[in-house]
Amino acid sequence: MSTIALKTLFLKEVRRFSKVWLQTVLSPLVTTSLYFLVFGVALGSRLREISGVPYIQFVVPGLVMMTMIRDSFLNTSSSLFQSKINGTITDILVAPIGALEMVLAYVGAAMIRAIIVGTLVYLVALSFTWFPLHDIGWTLFFTIFVTATLALLGMIAALWAEKFDHLAIFPNFVLLPLAFLGGVFYSIDLLPEPWNTVSRLNPLLYMVNGLRYGFLGVADVSPVTSAGVVLVSFLVVLGAASALLRSGYNLRS
Amino acid sequence: MKPPVLCCRHVTKRYGKFTALKDLSLEVYEGEIFALLGPNGAGKSTLIHCITGLAKQTQGSIEVLGFDTVNDFRTTRRLVGLVPQEIGYDPFFTPLESLMIQMGLMGVEPNRSRAESLLETFALSDKRDAYTRTLSGGMKRRLLVAKALVHDPRLLFLDEPTSGVDVELRRELWQEVEDLRTAGTTIVLTTHYIEEAEKLADRIGILHKGELLLVESRESLLERHGGRSLEEIYLELIHKADGRHAA
Numbered sequence: 001m002s003t004i005a006l007k008t009l010f011l012k013e014v015r016r017f018s019k020v021w022l023q024t025v026l027s028p029l030v031t032t033s034l035y036f037l038v039f040g041v042a043l044g045s046r047l048r049e050i051s052g053v054p055y056i057q058f059v060v061p062g063l064v065m066m067t068m069i070r071d072s073f074l075n076t077s078s079s080l081f082q083s084k085i086n087g088t089i090t091d092i093l094v095a096p097i098g099a100l101e102m103v104l105a106y107v108g109a110a111m112i113r114a115i116i117v118g119t120l121v122y123l124v125a126l127s128f129t130w131f132p133l134h135d136i137g138w139t140l141f142f143t144i145f146v147t148a149t150l151a152l153l154g155m156i157a158a159l160w161a162e163k164f165d166h167l168a169i170f171p172n173f174v175l176l177p178l179a180f181l182g183g184v185f186y187s188i189d190l191l192p193e194p195w196n197t198v199s200r201l202n203p204l205l206y207m208v209n210g211l212r213y214g215f216l217g218v219a220d221v222s223p224v225t226s227a228g229v230v231l232v233s234f235l236v237v238l239g240a241a242s243a244l245l246r247s248g249y250n251l252r253s
Numbered sequence: 254m255k256p257p258v259l260c261c262r263h264v265t266k267r268y269g270k271f272t273a274l275k276d277l278s279l280e281v282y283e284g285e286i287f288a289l290l291g292p293n294g295a296g297k298s299t300l301i302h303c304i305t306g307l308a309k310q311t312q313g314s315i316e317v318l319g320f321d322t323v324n325d326f327r328t329t330r331r332l333v334g335l336v337p338q339e340i341g342y343d344p345f346f347t348p349l350e351s352l353m354i355q356m357g358l359m360g361v362e363p364n365r366s367r368a369e370s371l372l373e374t375f376a377l378s379d380k381r382d383a384y385t386r387t388l389s390g391g392m393k394r395r396l397l398v399a400k401a402l403v404h405d406p407r408l409l410f411l412d413e414p415t416s417g418v419d420v421e422l423r424r425e426l427w428q429e430v431e432d433l434r435t436a437g438t439t440i441v442l443t444t445h446y447i448e449e450a451e452k453l454a455d456r457i458g459i460l461h462k463g464e465l466l467l468v469e470s471r472e473s474l475l476e477r478h479g480g481r482s483l484e485e486i487y488l489e490l491i492h493k494a495d496g497r498h499a500a
Contacts, residue, residue, distance in 0.1 A: 002327065008357025016345050087341025091400070094305045094335050095358040096327035253268070253299075253308040 006101040009092065013109030017075055024075070025117055032067045032121045036060070039185055041128055050187050051218040060125040061215040062184030065146065065208045067121050068114040069179060070171060072147040075110035076154030081167050084158065084251070093252060099245035103152070103238075110151035115143060131216070138223050139214030145230045146207045150175075152237040159241075159250050178204040183212075188220045203233050255283040258408050258439045259304065264313035266299050266463075273299040274310070275463040281408070281456075286430065286440045288454035288471075290447065290487060296463040297443040298338060301410045305335045317408060331360055334406030338413045340393045342385040348372060348396050349381040352403055359404035371399040375429070391422040398429065409433060411442045415449060427453060447484040459487060461494045 017024040036059065044056035051058065083089040092102070133139055153170070161167040182204035188196050199205055200221075210226035213219035219226065245251070259281040266274040274296045281287045289297050302308035304315050306326055315322040317329040343351060352368035372378045375395040380388055388396065394414065401409060411430065415423040430453055434440055444450055450457055451471065458468045467474075467490060471483070478486045 002360040004362055005358050005360050008354060008363065012346075012354050012357075019345050083343075086343070087337070087339050088343045090307065090335070090337050090341060091343075091355055091358060093307055094330060094333070095355075096330040096360050097358065098327070248309065252306070253302065 001098065001100060002096055005095060005097045006105055009097065009101060009105035010108050013075075013079060013105060014112055016079060017109070017113050024071070024113060025120070028067050028071055028117050029120045029124070032063050032117075033124045035063055035066075036121070036125055036128070040125070051189075051216075051220075053216050053218055054129070056129045057131050057216060058187075058212075058218075059185055060122065060129070060131075061212040062182075062208050063125070064118045064121050064215075065142070065211045066179045066184050068118040068143065068147050069150050069175060069204065069207065071117050072110045072114035072150040073154040073157070073171060073175060075113045076106045076151045077158045077161075077167055077170065078154075079109075080106060080155055080158035081161055081164075089251060099242050102245055103155070103241060106155055107148055107151040110154065111144070111147040114147040114150075118143065118147075133215060134217035135214050135223075137214075138227075139211065141227060142207065142210035142214055142230060145227075145234050146211070149230065149234040149237055152234070152241045155241045156237065156244060159244050162250075175204070178202050179208070181205075182208045183220060184208055203229055206230055255285075257281060258283050258318055259441070260316040260319075261300070261304070262314050262316075264300070264303060264310045264315060266296070266303055266308065267311045273463050274303070276313070277460075277463070277465055278313075279458065279465060279468065281439060281441055283407075283439055284434065284437060285455040286434050286442060286453050287456050287458065288450035289441060289443045289458045289460055290445075290450055291443075291460035292491060293445075294462075295460040297460055298412055299463075300460070301335065301412050301441070301443065305333055305410060306330055307335075327360075331404060332407045334401035334404070334409045336397050336401045336409070336411045336414050338416060340390065340397060342388075342393055342396070344384065344386045346385060347380075347382050348377050348385060348388070348399075351385060351396065352399060355400045356403040361404045367403070371402060375399045391418060394418060394422070394426075398426070402433075406438065408439045408441065411440065413443055413445065415444065415446060423449075447482075447487055451483045457483070459490055461491055464494075466490050466494055 040056040040059045047055040157167060157170045181199060182202050188199045191199060206221055206226035206229035209219040209221045210223055210230060213223040257280040261277055261279045264274055264277045265272065291297050299308060303310045304322060309323065317332050320328045322329045346354065349368055349372065352371055353363040356363045372381050375398060377392060377395060380392060414426055430440060442453065454471050456468065456470045457474060459466045474486060475483065
């Protein structure tokens with residue numbers, strides 16, 4: 001493995017999103033903060049507690065996770081896809097860089113962006129409703145593995161996509177609905193059957209509830225179950241992304 | 254004759270049912286300029302892609318300085334530079350940043366003075382901090398050449414480097430190719446311009462429908478066809494091969 005190439009590709013990706021920070025950092029921060037203001041502050045004051053915590057606090061981990069899911073996916077998918085479209089992927093393909101370096105660099109940079117934005121959203125929320133983190137270990141576990149999983153999924157999407165429309169399918173028609181239906185704004189215990197059971201088929205439910213447990217100590221699903229689902233999801237997308245990169249799928253002819 | 258830098262043995266490349274390269278064998282020797290001629294779709298870029306890692310041959314083997322391009326890809330890619338046919342540029346970075354990044358990607362510790370020296374060589378110093386998208390077509394093409402040289406490759410591929418460029422820039426690029434050869438770089442050049450091959454190449458290969466029709470030194474080729482231009486020789490070979498394929 002070339003450590004110089006790995007470091008360069010990682011720093012290049014970090015610099016890429018840093019150069020357009022208004023779009024990559026400030027924009028999702030503003031959007032998510034608006035969700036927080038509307039659902040957490042304005043409506044939350046009229047809602048009762050959920051799972052024993054005030055609603056304004058209940059929505060914080062869901063919004064942080066929704067932001068990190070979206071940003072980690074968008075960072076890898078847009079960067080890799082744009083490289084394919086503008087031809088600069090050639091710079092990487094002719095270099096002594098293997099699939100491992102590509103995965104580590106792209107995923108690492110996406111995780112940095114997602115964690116920066118997630119932390120900023122959390123800090124904005126704290127200015128409205130202060131609460132201590134319940135469990136830093138679970139918080140870090142879900143932050144790391146979920147952002148890595150979504151970054152890998154973004155790489156797979158970028159490899160598969162042949163036009164911008166293809167790429168837009170995932171954030172708009174998959175991730176956003178699954179995040180909304182994954183208990184960001186409500187507890188699935190409030191749902192009647194069969195929707196309660198159907199909701200449990202949604203992997204993002206476990207991501208949201210995992211972080212909620214880390215933040216607040218309450219969740220619809222036990223953190224161990226959530227961690228299991230997240231780990232399996234991570235391993236599946238890691239295997240798929242690595243296999244696609246090694247085979248040169250839609251990159252090397 | 255100097256030892257081969259590049260050795261292709263029985264290379265075949267298929268895309269589905271289409272065969273782009275047919276059992277192609279070729280050696281390129283140290284310090285020479287080898288021009289690969291052929292009409293559109295002959296397989297010139299496919300061959301370069303197989304050597305540089307942008308494609309993988311279906312059969313056969315390719316070695317660069319004795320290293321296999323598939324099994325020892327990390328070594329061979331350090332030895333090879335590619336100036337691609339298409340102008341691709343990263344809109345996020347300046348020419349100076351692009352060169353520094355490319356050094357790192359090639360496994361060389363990024364070196365600012367080396368990057369600035371390359372920018373000077375290719376008359377891009379005054380654009381070092383401009384966004385690459387603001388560069389003219391000629392400047393972008395020169396930047397591509399500079400990027401291909403950041404790691405001092407032993408073997409440089411120029412895939413139709415003068416395609417679509419004006420006469421002045423073409424002559425500048427020719428001079429740069431000559432300078433690189435003088436500095437010891439082995440160069441493989443694909444081109445549609447017969448004049449370019451006639452002016453620059455030590456040896457010439459003519460590729461047609463995935464088959465190498467001829468590999469010969471420029472001097473002996475012209476001598477053998479006494480008095481005829483390279484363009485006439487090229488067209489005769491291509492037409493003869495077309496007749497053979499039609500039959």
